[in-house]
Amino acid sequence: MVVPLRDDARAFCSGVSEKLCELDEHEWDALVSDENFYNSYRWLRALEHALGETDVLTVRGPAGLVAACTLWNGGQSPGLFYLPSFVADIPGPWQQKFLWLGGRRNTHNGVSCIEGRRRFEAQAELGRCASDYARDRGYAGFVMPYMPYSAALKFADAIGGTVILHSAEASLEVPETGLSGVMARWRKHARVQSKSEIATFRRLGSRVEWAAAVELDDSLAADLITQNRSRYGGVSDHEWMQKILAGQRTAGVSHFVNAAISKRNDDITALTIFYSFGTALHARYFGANYNLDLNDFRYFVLSFYEPLDYAAANGFTKLRLSTSALRAKVKRGAKIEPQALVAKCVDGQPICQHSANQHNLRTLRQYQDEFAGHLCRDWELVESNPNLTS
Amino acid sequence: MNTASSDQFNEYASIYEDMSQWPFRKYIEIPSVFQEIGDVDGLSILDFGCGTGMYARWLKQRGAGQVVGYDLTEGMLNYARRRAEKEDLDISFVSHLGPELIGQFDLVLGVYVLPYATTRPELQAMCADMVRLMRPGGRLLTLPIHPVYDPHPNYYEPYGFRLIAEDPENPYADGERVKLELCKNGEQGGVFAWYWSATSLERALEQAGLRSLKWRELSASAYPDANQAPKELHAYLQRPHSIIIEGVRG
Ligand SMILES: C[S@@+](CC[C@H](N)C(=O)[O-])C[C@H]1O[C@@H](n2cnc3c(N)ncnc32)[C@H](O)[C@@H]1O
Numbered sequence: 001m002v003v004p005l006r007d008d009a010r011a012f013c014s015g016v017s018e019k020l021c022e023l024d025e026h027e028w029d030a031l032v033s034d035e036n037f038y039n040s041y042r043w044l045r046a047l048e049h050a051l052g053e054t055d056v057l058t059v060r061g062p063a064g065l066v067a068a069c070t071l072w073n074g075g076q077s078p079g080l081f082y083l084p085s086f087v088a089d090i091p092g093p094w095q096q097k098f099l100w101l102g103g104r105r106n107t108h109n110g111v112s113c114i115e116g117r118r119r120f121e122a123q124a125e126l127g128r129c130a131s132d133y134a135r136d137r138g139y140a141g142f143v144m145p146y147m148p149y150s151a152a153l154k155f156a157d158a159i160g161g162t163v164i165l166h167s168a169e170a171s172l173e174v175p176e177t178g179l180s181g182v183m184a185r186w187r188k189h190a191r192v193q194s195k196s197e198i199a200t201f202r203r204l205g206s207r208v209e210w211a212a213a214v215e216l217d218d219s220l221a222a223d224l225i226t227q228n229r230s231r232y233g234g235v236s237d238h239e240w241m242q243k244i245l246a247g248q249r250t251a252g253v254s255h256f257v258n259a260a261i262s263k264r265n266d267d268i269t270a271l272t273i274f275y276s277f278g279t280a281l282h283a284r285y286f287g288a289n290y291n292l293d294l295n296d297f298r299y300f301v302l303s304f305y306e307p308l309d310y311a312a313a314n315g316f317t318k319l320r321l322s323t324s325a326l327r328a329k330v331k332r333g334a335k336i337e338p339q340a341l342v343a344k345c346v347d348g349q350p351i352c353q354h355s356a357n358q359h360n361l362r363t364l365r366q367y368q369d370e371f372a373g374h375l376c377r378d379w380e381l382v383e384s385n386p387n388l389t390s
Numbered sequence: 391m392n393t394a395s396s397d398q399f400n401e402y403a404s405i406y407e408d409m410s411q412w413p414f415r416k417y418i419e420i421p422s423v424f425q426e427i428g429d430v431d432g433l434s435i436l437d438f439g440c441g442t443g444m445y446a447r448w449l450k451q452r453g454a455g456q457v458v459g460y461d462l463t464e465g466m467l468n469y470a471r472r473r474a475e476k477e478d479l480d481i482s483f484v485s486h487l488g489p490e491l492i493g494q495f496d497l498v499l500g501v502y503v504l505p506y507a508t509t510r511p512e513l514q515a516m517c518a519d520m521v522r523l524m525r526p527g528g529r530l531l532t533l534p535i536h537p538v539y540d541p542h543p544n545y546y547e548p549y550g551f552r553l554i555a556e557d558p559e560n561p562y563a564d565g566e567r568v569k570l571e572l573c574k575n576g577e578q579g580g581v582f583a584w585y586w587s588a589t590s591l592e593r594a595l596e597q598a599g600l601r602s603l604k605w606r607e608l609s610a611s612a613y614p615d616a617n618q619a620p621k622e623l624h625a626y627l628q629r630p631h632s633i634i635i636e637g638v639r640g
Pocket of ligand 1: 395396397399406438439440441442445460461462463466500501502503506507516
């Protein structure tokens, strides 16, 4: 019913290499939905302060920015950001260089883009721009990883890309009654176990305090987070982590920080850093002092039980729990959401659709086997909605 | 509720925010609206068709109690939510009018939203929605297209926009479409709006339950005598493209 205005006045054009700091923060964030915190302006600027500037792709309409993303090169060795390990069973030039779209080390990505009727067109232009950028600089193609599966389907459709299921993320809907509301849905055994974990935490003299960024000591936080990372095979060091936190302060991300801290007497024994954004609390960093021989379930108390009550009391409706330790999270009521990467090669060689579909179905079965009863409805899309384009 | 008409706004969040600095809004519309609203201390206010939420933010900063912004366009709501979040303003921005909002508000503000009703039943429904949100005795302030806006397509060009009736021979035809082109910094796109006559507006508002309707012309309130206002504003002040309608829920 609404006839478009003159088409020539409304065409999109795209460009490369604008600096993030030269773009208007609020204009950028108008493209960022509640679910896309890790592509919000301040988060991306924080990464730049800590790790250096990156190129930015932008798509503009006559009235301003309509889509945008930052770029990076992914990881170069096995880990969370290593493309060959995501796609080992799909033929493709995966050992060559690929361009990565989205914030560095993001494990949740959405395309920052206008909503509505022209979203498809704006995403398509972003895809063209990414293709040109990749081709000009000798990349074999580009990927946007860790996208919610349904968003990946739409992006792939717009750019002629391929959807490859490669990860999953845990999240919890927060009822108004917080933890007790979540527990009420559990079987008795799970309830008893969680109550006993919380009781142990208290019996061992631990308590929880919530802190804003101004009350946090970055050096101590970095120390605890680094201890946790090295315990689980991570390589980042204390200085790296401190740089990340300092970048967040400079960029104003600390405005969104809510940290759950466990204390015994006056000693901080662990912390989980959350970011509040839109209607969700996003868990990002856990750190603990492992020099203390404490079996007090602080990880679960800080990352799970306490935040449910905190979220409910502060009007948040979702707890986003990231991609690690899924088994432990589903045992405590989390749902698992499928995450896909969208890939496109730029040499004209399409990615084999059949192989991608087979890969996706196999990955679906693995998750179904391992997490039966805990998968959210989006997994049904994997079967019902094979890749749309090739 | 017409999502197609509000969908037009998805890519215009930043330019609408920017528009608050354009002289016709900054020196005429915005001060006129605030003067008409008066003291907001502790009032519960719903900004209907809130766009980027700038009125909602200002009202909150001026001491309003509960402030809710309502809009159908996700692009506008994203802007509004992100900005209020960064400015630590406790405003909820919603795309749905839940039962908990009905009859709650001392004031409903609807700036440039009635022109996006595309049919008479939609106009009626929008007015009914606005009035239903107000407590009995609560006030509505809304800004439609002025019933006698200047129909020369270029009249408002110095102010950053053009208002172009689809049928230039008949610019005041009730329910007709007008094109709003944005041209402050080159051609910046535009949206369609719908012209409603004074009679249609009054009838729709009264049928929705609004009483004591008053029409208030916009003025440059910093200048009690319009002739003292900067010359650039004169043409707008002579034929403003909008007007305030105020009323009370009976
Ligand atoms: C011209 S903008 C004005 C925005 C804001 N009031 C201002 O003063 O800047 C009109 C807004 O009304 C919204 N809108 C249109 N129809 C609507 C409806 N039926 N219900 C709620 N909002 C609507 C549009 O999405 C758009 O954001």
